[in-house]
Amino acid sequence: MSFPTHRMRRLRRAEALRRQVRETRLSPDNLVAPLFVCAGEGVRREIASMPGCSQMSVDVLVEECGELAALGVPAVILFGLPDRKDAVGSSAADPEGPVPRALAALRRDVPSLALWADVCLCEYTDHGHCGPIVEDSRGVRDVSNDATLPRLAEAARVYARAGADVVAPSDMMDGRVAAIRHALDDDGRTDVVIVSYAAKYASAFYGPFREAAGSTPAFGDRRSYQMDPANALEALREVALDLDEGADIVMVKPALAYLDIVWRVKERFGVPVAAYNVSGEYAMVRAAGRAGWIDETRIAMEILISIRRAGADIILTYFAKDAARLLA
Numbered sequence: 001m002s003f004p005t006h007r008m009r010r011l012r013r014a015e016a017l018r019r020q021v022r023e024t025r026l027s028p029d030n031l032v033a034p035l036f037v038c039a040g041e042g043v044r045r046e047i048a049s050m051p052g053c054s055q056m057s058v059d060v061l062v063e064e065c066g067e068l069a070a071l072g073v074p075a076v077i078l079f080g081l082p083d084r085k086d087a088v089g090s091s092a093a094d095p096e097g098p099v100p101r102a103l104a105a106l107r108r109d110v111p112s113l114a115l116w117a118d119v120c121l122c123e124y125t126d127h128g129h130c131g132p133i134v135e136d137s138r139g140v141r142d143v144s145n146d147a148t149l150p151r152l153a154e155a156a157r158v159y160a161r162a163g164a165d166v167v168a169p170s171d172m173m174d175g176r177v178a179a180i181r182h183a184l185d186d187d188g189r190t191d192v193v194i195v196s197y198a199a200k201y202a203s204a205f206y207g208p209f210r211e212a213a214g215s216t217p218a219f220g221d222r223r224s225y226q227m228d229p230a231n232a233l234e235a236l237r238e239v240a241l242d243l244d245e246g247a248d249i250v251m252v253k254p255a256l257a258y259l260d261i262v263w264r265v266k267e268r269f270g271v272p273v274a275a276y277n278v279s280g281e282y283a284m285v286r287a288a289g290r291a292g293w294i295d296e297t298r299i300a301m302e303i304l305i306s307i308r309r310a311g312a313d314i315i316l317t318y319f320a321k322d323a324a325r326l327l328a
């Protein structure tokens with residue numbers, strides 16, 4: 001009778017052993033909770049396609065962030081629902097808008113939290129695109145890259161002044177990291193971190209977010225500025241450019257269908273990498289969980305550890321609060 005020489009199962013026999021040889025860890029330290037802030041008081045409106053997530057007014061948001069901080073989640077990223085929209089998204093830089101007001105309140109009431117502000121115009125334009133529209137050389141309407149840059153820079157400056165530690169441009173215009181870095185530095189804010197959504201794909205996985213943030217494009221799609229899902233080498237070029245322009249952390253988005261990109265970016269650049277576990281990824285798990293088809297808690301934790309295993313240091317996820325509770 002011959003025995004197997006190598007017994008891989010030996011180290012899997014008991015949880016105590018498994019814990020000792022575990023290669024990847026997930027901690028609340030890795031998490032960022034995305035939150036949607038709106039006008040009003042006492043408002044908590046659940047987002048139909050994202051059960052467990054709500055649009056919140058500043059007072060409710062402050063409470064929510066207090067709970068997240070108590071659970072050990074170090075950071076939140078804010079998205080705004082403005083009262084008014086126009087063709088150029090000017091309310092993105094309104095110091096009285098929902099995001100700056102929330103930042104100021106959180107800076108005061110939850111000082112331990114790192115405050116991230118998403119920087120984009122799509123929640124603030126009446127057409128839902130990420131910048132002002134012009135006609136291109138073929139007579140097709142498209143977002144103007146260079147008219148968008150100063151507006152993003154101005155919004156970033158307003159958020160930094162209101163209390164943001166981190167600004168995170170998600171628009172995918174060329175040159176926006178440099179434009180934002182210059183604007184912040186000129187304002188004496190060399191301390192503000194830039195997380196660039198460097199490899200952001202034109203993805204159908206953003207569907208529920210667009211309901212949450214009221215940012216569905218009124219015509220066309222975002223394929224002239226967000227990346228083609230078929231491309232990986234292009235993602236590395238995007239990351240290289242953003243780092244060159246001064247990005248401190250680079251993001252890959254979405255996460256799950258793009259774990260190979262997370263891996264390549266981490267391997268190639270060795271910089272802090274964030275991955276965005278986006279709304280559609282969240283909604284699918286919640287929906288199947290509600291139907292009783294999957295164990296959503298186990299699935300969520302498996303997803304999060306797989307994003308860590310692929311190389312992400314930071315995960316933006318709507319599961320942040322639930323995961324932090326389980327990890328406590």
Ligand code: PBG
Nearest residue numbers: 120122170205206209278279280
């Ligand atoms: C804004 C933005 C989007 C998301 C984050 N910032 C939507 C989009 O590009 O249409 C998506 C986040 C998610 O789906 O959870 N540009």
